Amino acid sequence: MIQQTQFSLPPFRRGFHLITADVLREAPPLPAAGLFHLFIQHTSAALAVNENADPSVRVDFEQVFNQLVPEDLPFLTHTIEGPDDMPAHIKAALIGTSLTLPVRAGQLALGTWQGIYLCEFRNSARPRTLVVTVYS
Amino acid sequence: MIQQTQFSLPPFRRGFHLITADVLREAPPLPAAGLFHLFIQHTSAALAVNENADPSVRVDFEQVFNQLVPEDLPFLTHTIEGPDDMPAHIKAALIGTSLTLPVRAGQLALGTWQGIYLCEFRNSARPRTLVVTVYS
Amino acid sequence: MIQQTQFSLPPFRRGFHLITADVLREAPPLPAAGLFHLFIQHTSAALAVNENADPSVRVDFEQVFNQLVPEDLPFLTHTIEGPDDMPAHIKAALIGTSLTLPVRAGQLALGTWQGIYLCEFRNSARPRTLVVTVYS
Numbered sequence: 548m549i550q551q552t553q554f555s556l557p558p559f560r561r562g563f564h565l566i567t568a569d570v571l572r573e574a575p576p577l578p579a580a581g582l583f584h585l586f587i588q589h590t591s592a593a594l595a596v597n598e599n600a601d602p603s604v605r606v607d608f609e610q611v612f613n614q615l616v617p618e619d620l621p622f623l624t625h626t627i628e629g630p631d632d633m634p635a636h637i638k639a640a641l642i643g644t645s646l647t648l649p650v651r652a653g654q655l656a657l658g659t660w661q662g663i664y665l666c667e668f669r670n671s672a673r674p675r676t677l678v679v680t681v682y683s
Numbered sequence: 684m685i686q687q688t689q690f691s692l693p694p695f696r697r698g699f700h701l702i703t704a705d706v707l708r709e710a711p712p713l714p715a716a717g718l719f720h721l722f723i724q725h726t727s728a729a730l731a732v733n734e735n736a737d738p739s740v741r742v743d744f745e746q747v748f749n750q751l752v753p754e755d756l757p758f759l760t761h762t763i764e765g766p767d768d769m770p771a772h773i774k775a776a777l778i779g780t781s782l783t784l785p786v787r788a789g790q791l792a793l794g795t796w797q798g799i800y801l802c803e804f805r806n807s808a809r810p811r812t813l814v815v816t817v818y819s
Numbered sequence: 820m821i822q823q824t825q826f827s828l829p830p831f832r833r834g835f836h837l838i839t840a841d842v843l844r845e846a847p848p849l850p851a852a853g854l855f856h857l858f859i860q861h862t863s864a865a866l867a868v869n870e871n872a873d874p875s876v877r878v879d880f881e882q883v884f885n886q887l888v889p890e891d892l893p894f895l896t897h898t899i900e901g902p903d904d905m906p907a908h909i910k911a912a913l914i915g916t917s918l919t920l921p922v923r924a925g926q927l928a929l930g931t932w933q934g935i936y937l938c939e940f941r942n943s944a945r946p947r948t949l950v951v952t953v954y955s
Contacts, residue, residue: 549819551716551785553792580823582856582952584718586785588794590734595912598862603897604908610894611909615751615887622746625739636740637747640731644797645783647917649823649858649950656825656950658860661916678785678792680718682818682954683821685955687852687921689928720854722921724930726870751887758882761875772876773883776867780933781919814921814928816854818954 550575550681558672559665561631563595563605567655567662570679577650578683586645586678591635591668593642599662608666612638635668642666650681686711686817694808695801697767699731699741703798706815707791714819717786722814727771727804729778735798744802748774771804778802786817822847822953830944831937833903835867835877839934842951843927850955853922860948863907863940865914871934880938884910907940914938922953 554573556566570585577583587594598604616637618630625633646663649656665675690709692702706721713719723730734740752773754766761769782799785792801811826845828838842857849855859866870876888909890902897905918935921928937947 549716549718551787553787580821580952582821582954584783584785586783586792588792588797590732590794590796596862596916597912598908601897604905607895607897607905608909608912611888611892611905614892616747620747620750623743625737625743633740633743633747636734637744640733640744640800641777641913643779643915644732647783647856647858647919649856649952651823651825651950656858656860658862658948660862661860664912676794678787680716680785682718685852685854687923689923720919720921722919722928724928724933726868726930726932752883756883756886759879761873761879769876769879769883772870773880776869776880776936777913779915780868783919812930814923816852816921818854 548683553678555674555676558674559667560672561667561670563608564665565599565662566665570663574679575681577653577681579653581650581681581683583648583650583655584645584680588676591639592675593639593644593666594646595642595664595666596646596661597664598660600660631670638668684819689814691810691812694810695803696808697803697806699744700801701735701798702801706799710815711817713786713789713817715789717817717819719784719786719791720781720816722781724812727775728811729775729780729802730782731778731800731802732782732797733800734796736796767806774804820955825950827946827948830946831939832944833939833942835880836937837871837934838937842935846951847953849922849925849953851925853953853955855920855922855927856917856952858917858950863911864947865911865916865938866918867914867936867938868918868933869936870932872932903942910940
C-alpha cells in the first residue's frame with residue numbers, strides 16, 4: 548500500500564535545520580511496519596539524518612561545508628546566479644536529495660539521537676517542495 | 684507490485700552526464716504512484732540528482748570533485764589500477780550508488796530543474812550496468 | 820510484503836569494514852525480486868557500497884576521509900565529546916545512513932566488486948544497531 552503527499556516548507560535561512568516534526572505533521576499516518584521516503588524537488592538544498600540534540604552541531608555543519616566547498620573557487624563557470632549557487636549544487640550532491648527510513652510500530656525507526664535535517668545552501672531562502680511516500 | 688530491469692549504458696567519458704531520458708527508455712512503465720529505484724553495479728561511478736539545464740554546472744562538478752579528492756595524494760596505497768582509481772572509489776562513496784525517486788501521475792516526480800546524473804570517475808570509459816526497480 | 824529485523828553489530832574499530840556477510844546473516848530470507856533497505860540508527864557511523872576485494876581500498880578510505888574532514892578545525896564548537904565527534908557527524912552525512920539495494924533471484928543484486936561497508940568514525944567503538952527492511 549502506498550500513500551503519497553507533496554507539501555512545501557516555508558523558507559529557511561542558509562544552514563542546517565531540524566525538520567522531523569514539520570515533516571511528520573505533513574506525512575500520511577505511519578503504518579505498523581514499512582518504509583518512509585522523503586524527496587526534495589530542488590538542486591541546492593538537501594536532506595540528511597543527523598544529530599538532533601545539540602544546536603551547535605548544526606552550526607558546525609554549516610562551517611565545515613563552507614570550508615569543504617568554498618565559494619571563491621576561481622575555475623567555476625556557472626556563476627550567473629551568484630557565488631553561493633554552484634557550491635550549493637555540489638553540497639546538495641554530497642548530502643543527497645532523498646531519505647529512506649524504516650517505519651516500526653507506527654513510528655520512524657530513528658535512533659535516539661537522529662533527526663531529519665533540511666540543508667539549505669542558498670543565501671536567499673525560498674520555500675522548498677517535498678514529496679513523502681509511505682510504503683506498507 | 685514490483686517491476687525490475689537490468690540494462691547497460693554505453694561508455695561515457697569521465698565527467699557528469701545527464702541520463703534521465705536514457706534511464707526512462709529502459710525502465711518499466713511508471714505507475715500512477717510509487718517509487719523508482721535506480722542502482723549502479725560499480726564502485727567507481729555514481730548516481731546523483733542535480734541541475735538539468737545548464738551544461739556548465741556539470742563541467743564545474745567535475746572540477747570541484749577533482750579538487751575535493753585529488754589524484755596525487757601521497758599516502759594512497761591502492762594505486763595499481765592508476766591514479767584515477769582510488770579517487771573514483773571515494774567520489775562514488777560521496778555521491779552514492781543508488782537513487783530512490785517518487786513516482787506521481789505516471790512520471791518521475793522530479794523538480795523542474797532536476798535530472799539524473801551518471802557520474803563517471805574513471806579515465807577509461809566502460810559500459811555501466813544499472814538495475815531499475817519500480818514499486819507500485 | 821514487508822519483512823523487517825533490527826539487530827546489533829559488535830563494535831568495530833575506527834575505519835571502513837566489509838559487512839556484507841554479517842548483514843545477510845541477520846536479514847530475512849531474500850525474495851525472487853524486491854528491494855533491500857539497510858539503516859543505521861547512529862549519527863557518527865555510516866553505510867556505503869564500495870570495493871569488496873582489496874583491503875587497501877578501505878585503508879585509503881580512512882586516510883582520505885580524515886584529510887577531507889580534519890579533526891583540528893579551529894572553528895568547531897561541538898567539541899565536548901572529543902575531537903573525533905563532530906568530524907564523525909560530517910563524515911556520516913557525506914556517506915549516508917541508509918542503503919537501498921535491488922534483490923534479484925533471491926540475492927542482493929550487487930556488482931562483482933561491490934560489498935556493504937560499515938564506516939565507523941569514532942575512536943571508541945560501540946555496538947551499532949541496524950534495521951533491515953525487505954520488500955517483495
